[in-house]
Amino acid sequence: TKVAASDGTMPGNSSGERLSALLKKLFETHVSGDVNEELVKSAANGDAQKCEESLKRMDADVNGVFGGHTALQAASQNGHLEVIKILLRHQADVEVEDKDGDRAVHHAAFGDEPGVMELLAHAGADLNARNKRRQTALHIAVNKGHVGVVKTLLELGCHPSLQDSEGDTPLHDAISKKRDDMLTLLLDHNADIMLTNNNGFNALHHAALRGNPSAMWILLLKLPRQWIVDEKKDDGYTALHLAALNNHVEVAELLVHHGKANMDLQNVNLQTALHLAVERQHTQIVRLLVREGANLNIPDKDGDTPLHEALRHHTLFQLRQLQDVQDVGKLLVGLGSQGADKKSSASIACFLAGNGADLGIKNKKGQTPLDLCPDPNLCKALAKCHKDKNTDQIEPRATDAEGNEDITDECLVCSDLKRDTLFKPCGHVACCSVCAPRVKKCLICREHVATRAKIEECLLCAY
Numbered sequence: 001t002k003v004a005a006s007d008g009t010m011p012g013n014s015s016g017e018r019l020s021a022l023l024k025k026l027f028e029t030h031v032s033g034d035v036n037e038e039l040v041k042s043a044a045n046g047d048a049q050k051c052e053e054s055l056k057r058m059d060a061d062v063n064g065v066f067g068g069h070t071a072l073q074a075a076s077q078n079g080h081l082e083v084i085k086i087l088l089r090h091q092a093d094v095e096v097e098d099k100d101g102d103r104a105v106h107h108a109a110f111g112d113e114p115g116v117m118e119l120l121a122h123a124g125a126d127l128n129a130r131n132k133r134r135q136t137a138l139h140i141a142v143n144k145g146h147v148g149v150v151k152t153l154l155e156l157g158c159h160p161s162l163q164d165s166e167g168d169t170p171l172h173d174a175i176s177k178k179r180d181d182m183l184t185l186l187l188d189h190n191a192d193i194m195l196t197n198n199n200g201f202n203a204l205h206h207a208a209l210r211g212n213p214s215a216m217w218i219l220l221l222k223l224p225r226q227w228i229v230d231e232k233k234d235d236g237y238t239a240l241h242l243a244a245l246n247n248h249v250e251v252a253e254l255l256v257h258h259g260k261a262n263m264d265l266q267n268v269n270l271q272t273a274l275h276l277a278v279e280r281q282h283t284q285i286v287r288l289l290v291r292e293g294a295n296l297n298i299p300d301k302d303g304d305t306p307l308h309e310a311l312r313h314h315t316l317f318q319l320r321q322l323q324d325v326q327d328v329g330k331l332l333v334g335l336g337s338q339g340a341d342k343k344s345s346a347s348i349a350c351f352l353a354g355n356g357a358d359l360g361i362k363n364k365k366g367q368t369p370l371d372l373c374p375d376p377n378l379c380k381a382l383a384k385c386h387k388d389k390n391t392d393q394i395e396p397r398a399t400d401a402e403g404n405e406d407i408t409d410e411c412l413v414c415s416d417l418k419r420d421t422l423f424k425p426c427g428h429v430a431c432c433s434v435c436a437p438r439v440k441k442c443l444i445c446r447e448h449v450a451t452r453a454k455i456e457e458c459l460l461c462a463y
Contacts, residue, residue, distance in 0.1 A: 036064030043071035043087065046080035055090050062090045070096050076104040076120065077111035084119055094125040101131035109137035110144060114152035127158040134165040142173040142182050150182050160191040167197030175206050175215045183215055187222045200233040208239040208255070211248035220259045229259040236267030244273035244289070247282040250445060256292050263294040270300040278306040278352075281345055284444070286352075296357040303363030310349040311372040346378055354385035411435055412443045424451045 035057050042050035051071065054060050063070055072092045075083040088094075094104050105125050108116040117137070121127055128136055138158055141149035150170075154160060161169045171191045174183040187193075193203045207215040216239075223229065230238050237245075240261045243252040252273075255261040264272055274294050277285040290296065297305050349369070353359060359369050359382060373379040411417050417432035423442045430443040433454050441448055 034066070035060045037066040039064060040066035040069065040071045040074055043080065043083050044074040044078060046075070046078065046083055048080075048082040048086055051083050051086050055086070062087060062092045063096055069098050070104075072096070072104050073098060073102070073107045076113065076116050077107040079108075079111060079113040079116055081115055081119060084116060088119075088123050094120055094123050095129065097131075101133075103129050103131075105129060105137040106131055106135075106140055109140040109146065109149050109153075112141075112144065112146040112149055114146075114148040117149055117152050118156065121156045127153060127156060128162060130162070130164075134163070136162050136164075136170075138162070138170045139164055139168075139173060142170045142179065142186075143177065145177065145179060147179070147181055147185070150185055154185060154189040160186050160189045161195055163195065163197070167195075167199070169195050169197075169203075171195075171203045172197055172201070172206050175203060175210060175212055178212060178215070180214050180218055183218055184222075187218065193219060193223065193228060194231070196233075200235070202228075202231060204228065204231065204239045205233060205237070205242055208242040208248060208251050209246065211243075211246060211251055213248075213250035213254055216251050216254050217258070220254060223259075226260070229255065230262045230265055232265070232267070236265075236269070238262075238265050238267075238273075240265075240273045241267055241271075241276060244277040244282065244285050245280065247277075247280065247285060249282075249284045249288070252285050252288055256288060263289055263292065264298060266298065266300070270298075272298050272300075272306070274298075274306045275300055275304075275309055278309045278345070278348055281348065283348060286348055290351065290355050296352055296355065297361060299361070299363065303361075303365070305357065305361055305363075305369070307349060307352045307357040307359070307369040308361075308363055308367070308372060310345045310352060311369055311378075312345075346381075349378070350381050350385045353382045354388065357386070359383070359386055413439065420454055422453045422455050423447075423449045424453065429455070 035054055039051060039054040039060060039062075042054060055062060063072075070092070072084065072087050072094065073096070075087065097103055102110075103125070105117065105120050105127060106129070108120060117127075127138075130136055136158065138150065138153050138160070139162075141147075141153060161171065163169055169191065171183065171186050171193065174180075174186060191203075196202045197206070201209060204216070204219055207219055220229070230240075232238055238261065239259075240252060240255045240263065242248075243255060256263065263274070266272055271279075272294065274286065274289045274296070275298075277289060296307070299305055300309075353369075357369070362368050370379055370382065373382065411419050411432040411434075412430045413435035414432065417434060419429045419431060421431050421433050421436035422429050423436075423439075426442050426445050426447040426449075428442050428444040431439055436452050439449060
């Protein structure tokens with residue numbers, strides 16, 4: 001049996017793990033004289049004949065406990081269907097709980113036994129029963145990665161969205177475990193995306209927090225209502241706020257491009273996703289939001305715009321770097337690329353100014369962004385960026401004032417040729433066809449490049 005093949009580690013915290021360790025002892029063949037002990041041992045071993053013999057004894061109790069578990073619980077975890085049928089014929093109680101509140105259905109889920117689950121269900125077992133952690137069998141099956149049990153439970157009609165003691169539904173657990181197959185199954189059986197856990201996270205929030213792009217993609221495809229994308233937590237954070245805060249670039253791209261998330265929503269501190277990305281110096285997300293048309297001039301509760309925020313975080317080292325910048329455009333194209341200084345808030349400030357951020361907006365202290373510039377070189381760079389901008393309405397990959405192509409089309413390796421090679425599977429375009437063969441990992445998302453395809457006459461994007 002599966003338990004006999006397990007190693008000799010000490011029992012874990014869960015009831016199922018403790019039972020696994022206990023059952024190893026139950027395989028001992030010595031006769032104790034205690035009929036209930038022998039019954040549980042024979043059930044654990046899958047010895048149907050011995051179970052029948054034990055149950056014929058006058059002092060036998062089909063629901064008797066040995067080592068904290070009944071014969072039915074032991075047989076359920078190990079998948080002994082014939083033993084279970086015998087126990088059920090002798091009126092075994094399918095709802096008996098062990099000390100952790102786990103019933104036979106919980107043990108079947110832990111043991112990855114979909115056949116047992118069907119048998120118990122037909123015997124009237126409550127598939128939605130909760131243990132002391134308020135976990136159902138479905139919670140356990142998802143957490144253990146037992147997709148067969150998950151599928152069986154859902155087909156048998158169990159509730160797909162009950163919450164455990166932490167408020168997590170099986171959806172939350174599937175996202176945490178990165179099990180897209182289970183996530184899809186749950187959604188196909190009408191699992192509730194909107195239910196929030198004790199921390200206030202619904203499924204979309206949870207996928208954004210965890211940085212799980214594949215889960216986010218599945219959720220977006222199956223959203224029952226589009227407005228759910230912009231649903232806020234109690235603190236006003238949307239899924240996009242969470243992705244921006246935690247630098248989950250792929251998740252942010254999915255929310256903006258496919259979820260059509262409102263980039264200008266504000267949390268309780270009146271911060272937008274752009275405020276958070278600028279504050280944390282998450283340059284790729286700053287670039288994404290700006291290029292997709294986020295409002296650059298929304299003030300937070302202190303009256304600060306994202307440009308104010310950027311100028312609070314620059315360092316003297318970054319200011320010295322700016323002194324030598326002759327071509328502001330090259331400073332901007334580096335934002336969010338592989339070789340960029342991840343912490344260059346001064347570069348972020350110039351990027352914002354170059355894309356239309358207002359230099360004259362005053363915060364509640366009466367300060368404009370320029371008032372926060374301690375260095376004249378930075379002020380000059382900001383002024384130049386602002387003056388040279390093409391339009392206040394930002395368009396991805398626009399042309400500059402002279403009608404030339406935006407330099408963000410340049411190859412990130414050589415800076416001489418245009419980007420014209422699509423990396424797969426990530427879908428980014430970062431290099432020219434000359435440099436692309438030498439690139440093993442995408443320069444934008446760092447994913448391994450499996451194949452490369454040259455594209456013709458395409459307006460390049462960062463997605």
